[in-house]
Amino acid sequence: MIEQYMRACMRDSAHDTQHVYxxxxxxxxxxxxxxxxxxxxxxxxxxxxxxGRAEQYADPRxxxxxxxxxxxxxxxxxxxxxxEFARAVSDCVFTHRFRSDNPPRSLEAKILFDADKLDxxxxxxxxxxxxxxxxxxxxxxxxxxxxxxxxxAHDTQNTFFREYRFKLEKLYDGFFxxxxxxxxxxRRDAAGAFYGALLRxxxxxxxxxxx
Numbered sequence: 001m002i003e004q005y006m007r008a009c010m011r012d013s014a015h016d017t018q019h020v021y022x023x024x025x026x027x028x029x030x031x032x033x034x035x036x037x038x039x040x041x042x043x044x045x046x047x048x049x050x051x052g053r054a055e056q057y058a059d060p061r062x063x064x065x066x067x068x069x070x071x072x073x074x075x076x077x078x079x080x081x082x083x084e085f086a087r088a089v090s091d092c093v094f095t096h097r098f099r100s101d102n103p104p105r106s107l108e109a110k111i112l113f114d115a116d117k118l119d120x121x122x123x124x125x126x127x128x129x130x131x132x133x134x135x136x137x138x139x140x141x142x143x144x145x146x147x148x149x150x151x152x153a154h155d156t157q158n159t160f161f162r163e164y165r166f167k168l169e170k171l172y173d174g175f176f177x178x179x180x181x182x183x184x185x186x187r188r189d190a191a192g193a194f195y196g197a198l199l200r201x202x203x204x205x206x207x208x209x210x211x
Contacts, residue, residue: 009051014131026115033179042108045092048072069094114180122187
């Protein structure tokens with residue numbers, strides 16, 4: 001039932017059902033290295049963590065984590081789950097967003113946070129960010145006044161390079177679990193290599209204009 005509800009809520013390609021399943025698989029792996037997490041709460045929270053995405057895309061002022069937390073709680077209670085279970089799942093969903101002032105508190109919430117963050121690391125994170133940029137009509141990069149490609153650190157509009165420099169490049173710290181941190185570091189070089197190659201190719205191409 002939970003899985004079917006999740007599938008009905010997912011819309012965009014950057015946060016699709018396969019993203020949800022990857023987060024679930026990461027979470028189960030992390031949980032196997034921790035002691036004391038509730039697998040039922042964790043599985044439900046992983047499946048439902050992004051069900052508020054459609055509302056955020058419709059209105060960027062909406063926080064998908066807060067919206068999804070309320071949707072998850074209401075749906076679980078309406079479908080016969082105990083209020084205590086629904087609140088625990090809702091709390092995990094509410095705190096899973098790493099651009100949030102609401103850090104995860106329970107072990108299940110910390111595992112979900114790390115699992116979701118892992119799917120933004122490495123090659124998968126770069127690919128998902130490119131999908132997000134396409135959905136949002138964001139360019140790969142922008143040019144400076146001299147016509148050279150900017151590396152994202154000083155972009156005056158949001159670009160893929162800016163997303164990398166201000167978000168993806170900084171993902172590898174701040175994990176709540178040791179297992180999450182280890183898995184993230186294994187993926188770091190792949191993301192850096194892709195960014196470096198793309199920046200180099202774009203820069204070389206635009207340099208032809210000055211020859």
